[in-house]
Amino acid sequence: MQKTRHSEIISVLNERDSASVSELSKLLGVSEVTVRSDLNALAQTGLVRRTRGGVARPLGMSERPLEESSKQQTAVKRRIGEVAASMVQDGQTVFLDVGSTTTEIARHLSPALRGVTVVTSGLNIALELERLPNLHIIVTGGSLRRLQHSLVSPYALELLSRIRADLLFLGCNGVHAQHGVTNANFDEAEVKTRMAEYASQVVVVADHSKLGVVSRAHLLPLSGVHTLITGRQATPEQLSPLFPDLTDIRTV
Structure with missing residues (x-):
């Protein structure tokens, strides 16, 4: 009860x-x-x-429009996007989640990549990737969430269940030692969780302001995360609780 x-x-x-x-x-x-x-x-x-x-609601938990969140921690998100994008290799299938940090990943993907398929639930991300003619881009479909320009259930879940990805770049609203990776919106959380289920490697991209934060919707435990890319401003007090569940933490 x-x-x-x-x-x-x-x-x-x-x-x-x-x-x-x-x-x-x-x-x-x-x-x-x-x-x-x-x-x-x-x-x-x-x-x-x-x-x-x-x-x-906890302070900072309310969801902001993508255009507004894009103005927060801009330099850090740009560095995270650059490092994350460098992980993509020729021939891979990549899930690219919605959000301001994952948008930076899309902006930093190399034009030299060949044979890469990017699957995204973000309309703005799909538009960013139009500049790369050698990429195969799949948009999940589904109902539109205008706040984040994202597509959610039911159709997004159906398409994702048919794809197996090498990499998932996952955005979030919180990374916490006990509560794992969490998100502010339940509809988007369904899509994010499904992506994590069907990806061989999960890379969480989250600036330092999200470390130690718990939001409403649980995505996955830290044990389900292979790599965390965060800002160099992250303090030892923020990072130390994440060990030993999460051992590959890259501060940029």
């Missing part, structure tokens, strides 16, 4: 920024004492933020 209540509380915060104890008590059909206990437990995990008389 407690896990069910916790899931419902997170679902409420997925729809709006905050909720009061009295509102949640009526919604869940339990006492306010029980709600407060649930909120305190969730706050300790970082999934919610306690406020006077209620609960709110």
